[in-house]
Amino acid sequence: MFNFTGAARRPRQVNLSGRKPATTGLAAVAAREERAAREAERKRLSAAKTIQRFWRGRNTFAKIRDVWTQEWDEATTARNKDTLEQMGRFLGFMGYGKKMEYVRWTEEDVTRLQNMVDLTQGWIENNPDQNKRSEFLRVRFAKLLLGAISKGVVTNGELMGSSLRVLSMLATQYPKIVNDDYYAAMSVATLWSDPNSSFFGELVDAVSKPLVLVTGPYLESIYNAFALRYLTTPNLISHLGDKGVCELLRAVDIYKFAVSNTSGLDADSTLWLLAHSIFISSHDSKFSNSNSDSSLSGGIRNYINFIGSLLGSVTTEVSHRIGIDDITMTDDDATSDSGSNSEAETKRSRIRKKGPLPAFIKSQIESLVQQPSISSLMSHIKSTDDNAKTVAGFALTLLLVFPARRTDMRFWLCVAKTSDGVPAVKYIWNSVKRCQLVNMIGREADTAIGVLKYPPTSQALKEFASLEDIQDQWNLVFLFLEMYSFVLVTGDDHEFLQGKGRQLPLDEVKDLSVFLKNLAFAMYWWYEEIIHDTNGTAEQSNSGRPWQLKYFRTVVTDVLKAIYTRDSRRHFLPKDHWLMEKYLSLDGFISAVVEEEEKRQNQSTNGEDSDPEPEEDPEFERIALLLHDPRDRRALNAAKCLKKRTESGLAYLITPRSEILQNLPFMIPFDKRVEIFREFVQKDQTKRRNGHPDPDQWRFTVLSSGPAESRERLSRQHAVVRRDRMFEDAFEAYFGLRDKLKEPIQITFVDKFGAEEAGIDGGGVTKEFLTGVCGKAFSPSADYSDDNNDVEAVAAGSSGYSAKDMFHENAERLLYPNPTILEEVKYHARSSGANVRAELSQILSRYEFAGRILGKCLYEGILVELLFAPFFLLKWSQPNSASAVGVNDLRDLDAEMYRHLMALMDFEGDVESTFNLDFTITTKVAPNKVETRELKPGGSKIPVTNNNRLEYVHLFSKYRLVQEPAPQTRAFLQGLTTIINPAWLKMFNQSELQTLVGGDTVNPVDVEDLRRYTIYGGVYQIGTDGEEHPTIKLFWEVMRELDDEQRGNVLRPQFSIRDAGDDQTRLCSASTCVNLLKLPRYATKKVLKEKLLYSVNSKAGFDLS
Known part of the structure; x- marks a missing residue:
């Protein structure tokens, strides 16, 4: 209706029906449902037409098939000689010549197949000539026959034998039928057979003849199918038996299937292919004798790459199912550390559900990590060959797959030699030093960024032939570092400095250290940039390279530290060689x-x-x-x-x-690290003491928190200590404090008469207490059993051992934990009927407390007059590194034993007959009793020979330095790191740690330098004339006459002197809390020297004056 009112607004409509009108949304939903219903109807009709069409086709085919089978049966009964026509009919009604996967076999069809196979066998034998039609039908028949075997249609031995004979004949005539389907059928037939089967000979012929008789372009695809479909057969060797295996070994050329593409195989198939490939190579005379030409041929190179590729693709399967508790060497960084944890755990769980590896697979894979296999690998090459990349790829794969066998494999690689007698480590190094990336990074550290990324940057790729070239060079570097780290641990200093045997010349060690220094610095300093690509995405743990960046960084760091440790001991590199001043600015x-x-x-x-x-x-x-x-x-x-x-x-x-x-x-620089250490301590003190690092301020703050709480808290920090029971009183008072020992403590000394000494603890008493406890704890005295009058000895337990027995000293008077104390404690505890566990706990608790006390000294900046053996100090900064100590460190434990072992290593005669040693070692378990222990499982039955003496020396030193004192060392370090953060200790090497503990003990005290910086007080203050007091002049004359030890007893820097009156009979005294020497105004040099030496040598307390 038209609007004639002139109003533009539409009039309101009122609905009086009481029903709500349909909304637009409901209408849309209804329309959508109608469209869906119409679409469903169209699909239903289309599906019905398809079903009808399929049914009509099948129905028609069934009728035609019935006609053809009847004709075929009649022709067969009439013995029709036209086999070509019979085969055409047979293929027609069995599959219409197409889509033979839809064939449904009946019992009558199997009987017809038997007849057809018999006809075909005679036809092929009597009619070798072929035309295109006969070739087409024979190939189609071969495919039908292969399908029948694969589907289990062939179930009797007679038919299987005749079928395999026909297939063998057809395979040599028409090589194109020998494909994946062919060897898949052979696999099924093999699983259905055993060496006693009636058709076993035909099976072996059908498997092996194509490998031997076929030549030309089909041979590569045949070997590929043989590897991917036949060698993946489970338990193939047991099914073939000895006879079948021999025939197979005669037919197979292992180098030809070593180029197969295995990327499409599942894990189980890959494992069986790997195991069977290893078995064939180990029993193939061609492979084992191929080292006669002393050159790594292309075939062997392909085989090594093939085995390495297979093993690398099933790393996770092998490590979780082989029954070895290997450590998965994966990257823990960036998103790889967090991105796929749940997925990785799910995958590991799924793998474990498969159960352990089959025994055959396990034995074959483990044979790769045996010494004969490793030695054979190197014996195939000459030192002049350029095959190091191939060897590196394979050996590195073994190291990554079997990390639990890493030590053994590194040892075998190190002792292996090329066919012309060059040590393997030098052979690999000769290739490494020619690598472009080694030279590039050796010049500039920042060039490592581009080549460490994965994939490398485009700029980095321009410098190399390809991505594979970069990866091959990294693999070479990685393998060399794995080998060289073992060489550094097992080699002695003399051999190292001379560059003999497996050691590198010193000039090349210098070049290597420069490369590693730049590489390691880059991997720490620019790590974030390296692990992210240009899009900012972090490298995943499943990146294209076989190793992960963080693990590689650890290996590089370990080798660099080993070279640095040896340099810090023998100083063969320039003074500032290790500094990175170009990249590290010390300002701020x-x-x-x-x-x-x-x-x-x-x-x-x-x-x-x-x-x-x-x-x-x-x-x-x-x-x-x-x-x-x-x-x-x-x-x-x-x-x-x-x-x-x-x-x-x-x-x-x-x-x-x-x-x-x-x-x-x-x-x-060391001085900067000391400043950082003290800054860390200062920050920690401020944090722990609520912003009051000063002891007196902290105590005042505690007192202000409330009388009851403050008294209890401060009482725990206070101890009354008897001088003749200093260590035991300290242990009883402070062992329970644990890390609270970091807080200020207060000491009250009691003399031998039971009277408290008159000192006020302003820091000096605590300092004397800590140095005194250290002197008791680390005193290498005789066994307590010989000194029953010592009151310190009776408190450790009924075993009779105390702090006096906890440490020994070597010939140079350097301290290290008593390695046999636990065994002796066990012996004495059993002899006395004491609780062995309780006695051991007592001793280990005292080791832990000794560590805390020494940590307290470091924490407070108090020097103690203790000298520790370098191998023991090395464990402070590298407690978890198995390679931190080596055979050279044995010299610091027992110099005579070290000389004997070096004589064994240098002996040129027959070691076994001359020394008559085995892999055992004797250890002291009681004062007059020793016990023999094996260095490796079955060691008592393994003689030490020229070939394994390096391993013997390595295991011997490892037992003496690491395993034997392990509980004592672990307890001591637990106490030390309770007070000192382990990360702080890692900043120093062994000689630097000794300096932190006891000051510079190498350089003598410079008296004139000390004189210039001494502060004078009282009447000794220097006046305007610049002249020293006469007594001060006498003092410095006496200091020049003292030896360095006596000078050290006098000094506690920063050194200060003030007068203490003019009484000529009074002794010198000191306020240790403020490093102040109180020196009476002696008139003569003789009296001053007498009183000074008497004071410093008396070791008296606060009542001396």
Whole structure:
């Protein structure tokens, strides 16, 4: 109706029916449902037509098939000689010549197949000539026959034998039928057979003849099918038996199938192919004798690459199913550390459910990591061959797959030699030093960034032939470092400095150290840049290279540290060789390191305190509302956990200076590291003491917290100590404090008469207490059993051992933990009927307390007059490194034993007959009793020979230095690291740690330098005339006459002197809390020297004056 009112607005419509009108939304829903219904109807009609068409076709085919089978049966009964026509009919009704996978076999069809096979066999024998039609039908028949065998249609021996004979004949005539289907059928036939089967001979012929008789372009595809479909047959060797295996070995050329593409195989098939390939090579005379030409041929090179590729593709399967507790060497960095944890765990769980590896596979794979296999690998090459990359790829794969056998494999690689007698490590090194990336990184550290990325940057790729070239060079470097790290541990200093045997010349060691120094620095300093690609995506743990960056960085660091440790001991490199002044600016370095360390600790604290569930994220929650599928919700939760782990896992990316400081501290000058150490301690004291590092201020703060609480807290920090029971009183008073020993303590000394000494502890009494306890704990006195009057000895337990027996000293009077004390404690405890466990606990607790006391000295900056053996100090900074100590460190334990072992290594005669040694060692278990222990399983039955003496020396030194004192060392370090953060100790090498503990004990005291910086007080203050007091002049004359030990007894820097009256009979005294010497105004030099030496040598307390 038209509107004639002139109003533009539409008039309101009122519905009086009481029903709500349909909304637009409901109409749209209804329309959508109608469209869906119409679409469903169309699909239903289309499906009905398809079904009808299929049924009509099958029905028609069935009728035609019945006609053809009847004709074929009649022709066969009439003995029709036209086999070509019969085969055409047979193929027609069995599959219409097409789509033979739809064939359905009946019993009558199997009978017809038997007749057809018999006809075909005679036809082929009598009619070798062929035309295109006969070739077409024979090939089609072969495919039909292969399908019948694969599907299990052929179930009787007679038919199987005749079928295999026909297939063998057809395979030599028409090589194109020998494909995956052919050897898949042979696999089924093999699994159905055994060496006693009636058709076994035909089976072996059908398998082997194509490998022998076929030549030309089909041979490669035949070997590929043989490897991928036949050698993947489970338990193939047991099914073939000895006879079948011999025939197979005669037919197979192992080098031809070593180029097969195995990327499409599943894990189980790959494992069987790997095992059978190893078996064939180990029993193939061609392979075992191929070293006669002393050159790595192309065939052997292909085989090594083939085995390495197979093994690398099933690394996870092997490591989780072989029954060896191997450590998976995967990357822990970036998102790889957090991105696929749940997926990796699910995968590992799925692999474990498969159970252990079959015995045959396990035995064959383990044969790869035996010495004959490793030695054979190197014996195929000459030192002049350029095959190091092939060897490196294979050997590195073994090291990564079997990390638990890493030590054994590195040993075998190190002792192996090329066919012309060059040590393997030198052969690999000769290739490494020619690598382009080694020379490039050796010149500039920052060039490592591009080639360490995966994939490398485009700029880096321009410098190399290909991505594979870069990876091959890295593999070479990686293998060399694995080998060389073992050489450094097992080689002695004399051999190293002379560059003899497996050692490198010193000039090449210098070049290597420069390369490793730059490489290691790059991997710590620019780590965040390296692990991210140009799009900012972090490298995943399943990246294209076989090893992970963080593990590689660990190997590089270990080798670099080993070279540095030897240089710090023998000093064969320039003084400032290890510094990285070009890249590390020391201006503001200390404050930057402290800031980084605080960030690291804050993130660590937040990670420990936070709930494992990820925090709520609005973006995640918004997405969650849109997800209805439970699987999508689970995926979202996994993403939330990933984000949480990523945020907490990237802490090391913000602390490159701290990483350098902990892992490569020698790149920073020692004095700077000492300043950093003291700054760390200062920060820790401030944090623990509520902002009051000064002891008196801290005590005042504690007192202000409340009388009851403050008294209890301060009483725990106070101890009354008898001088004749200093260590035991300290142990009883302070062992329970644990890390609270870091807080200020107060000491009251009691003399031998039971009277308290008159000292006020302003720091000096504590200093005397700590140095006195250290003197008792680390005193290498005789056994307590010979000194029953010593009151310190009776408190450790009924075993009769005390702090006096905890440490021994070597010929140079350097201290190390008593390695046999636990065995002797056990012996005495059993003899006296005491509780063995309790006695051992008592001794180990005292080791732990000794570590805490020494840590307290380091924490407070108190020097103690103790000299430790370098191998023991090395464990402070590298407690978890098995290669931290080596055979050279045995010299610091027992110099005579070291000389004997070196004589064994240098002996040129027959070691076995001359020395009559085996892999055992004797250890002291009681004062007059020793016990023999094996260095390796079955060691008592393994003689030491010229070939294995290096292993013997390595195991011998490892037992003496690491295994025998392990519990004592572990307890001591536990106490030490309770007070001193282990990361702080990692900043120093063994000689630097000794300097921290006891000061510079190498250089003599410079009296004139000390005189210039001495502060004078009282009447000794220098006046305007610049002249010293006469007594001061006498004092310095006496100091010049003292030896260095006597000078050290006098000094406690910063050194100060003030007068103590003019009484000529009074002794010198000191206020140790302020490093002040109180020197009476003696008139003569003789009296001053007499009183000074008497004072410093008396070791008296506060009542001396």
